[in-house]
Amino acid sequence: MTVFLTGGTGFVGGYILRELLRQGHTVRCLVRNKVPALDDIPARVEQVSGSVTAPDTLRGVMDGCHAVIHLVGIIRERPARGVTFDAIHFGGTKAVVDEARKAGIPRCIQMSANGARRDGVSAYQTSKWRAEEYVRQAGFSHWTIFRPSLIFGDPGPGGFEFASELARTLVRPLPVLPVFGNGRFEMQPVSVEEVAAAFVQALTLDAAHGEVYHAGGQERITFLELLDRITDAIGHARKLKIPNPLVLMRPFIRFLDGTGILPVSLDQFNMLVEGNTCDSTAFYQDFDLTFKPFSPENLSYLSRRGRSRVA
Numbered sequence: 001m002t003v004f005l006t007g008g009t010g011f012v013g014g015y016i017l018r019e020l021l022r023q024g025h026t027v028r029c030l031v032r033n034k035v036p037a038l039d040d041i042p043a044r045v046e047q048v049s050g051s052v053t054a055p056d057t058l059r060g061v062m063d064g065c066h067a068v069i070h071l072v073g074i075i076r077e078r079p080a081r082g083v084t085f086d087a088i089h090f091g092g093t094k095a096v097v098d099e100a101r102k103a104g105i106p107r108c109i110q111m112s113a114n115g116a117r118r119d120g121v122s123a124y125q126t127s128k129w130r131a132e133e134y135v136r137q138a139g140f141s142h143w144t145i146f147r148p149s150l151i152f153g154d155p156g157p158g159g160f161e162f163a164s165e166l167a168r169t170l171v172r173p174l175p176v177l178p179v180f181g182n183g184r185f186e187m188q189p190v191s192v193e194e195v196a197a198a199f200v201q202a203l204t205l206d207a208a209h210g211e212v213y214h215a216g217g218q219e220r221i222t223f224l225e226l227l228d229r230i231t232d233a234i235g236h237a238r239k240l241k242i243p244n245p246l247v248l249m250r251p252f253i254r255f256l257d258g259t260g261i262l263p264v265s266l267d268q269f270n271m272l273v274e275g276n277t278c279d280s281t282a283f284y285q286d287f288d289l290t291f292k293p294f295s296p297e298n299l300s301y302l303s304r305r306g307r308s309r310v311a
Helices: 011-022 036-040 085-102 123-136 162-171 192-202 223-233 246-256 266-274 281-286
Strands: 002-006 026-031 045-049 067-070 107-111 142-148 177-180 211-215 241-244
Touching: 002 011, 002 085, 011 026, 011 192, 067 085, 085 107, 085 123, 107 123, 107 192, 123 142, 123 266, 142 192, 162 177, 162 223, 177 223, 177 266, 192 211, 211 281, 241 246, 246 266
Parallel strands: 002 026, 002 067, 026 045, 067 107, 107 142, 142 211, 177 241
Antiparallel strands: none
16 A cells, blocks of 8 residues: 655654565655655655645645554654644644545554653643544544554664663763662663554554554563663663652753753653553554564664664
8 A cells, every 4th residue: 555654754764664665565755855865765665745834735745645654753842943742743643634634545553652641741741642632533444543662773873762862871971870769660662673563564454443552562671770771782881870869850850951951851851750661462462573672682783883774
């Protein structure tokens, strides 16, 4: 089938693009600017210019497609540029969904996030929830929503991925590692390969219609363990970790939020200390996936220079 893909030039999108091609689909990618790297991949990929924040640029671009996979999202707001969670997550989803329905597209696969809910601890979570609600009520004959936990994998040059960011800003440069609270809040990392495989399988899996999947790995680890595994992966000796009371960290992060000095924003901090785990039973039952643990071996990309993933 011909699949309209948003966010295809991002970290997760690159893997989903390759998986779509591997499964024999034709892909139409929405891009803000033409991406030369996409010219080197098979002719089954077409680039169309547009932006999810400019609905007028989406008119007619989905005509002839059979499904839409919508991935566009942000992890930090830039209000001065109009880049907010509400504008991108809800407004962008609304623009894509509205145009997909006009084009008569019956299938929609939506990227959400673990923890998305009406009363979330962050604007990130609540904006993702509003986007989910819009998809649910849009009238697609086949829709699926995924709520991934922390996604890890080789991001390639320039891609953003949480393990790479922690290695770059925290683990590599600092002699000791500051930890939020006691660091025992739990994470459930999931590999990007598993997420990509599930997204593409959901296009044709009847059982996935109308489902919201919590996509977390099959192992829960504390933030302290996560730091140790990243440290092992980059070949450093494990470092002393210094707990920092949450009551002191929160106002400090709020004060510096938006400066780009810290590796996390206030929204990310609130979500991090809440923990990032889920019941992923259905995710592994309904899709044909091979669990890839968050291990130093599978994090070996952290010790290498980034390289292009699109081939």
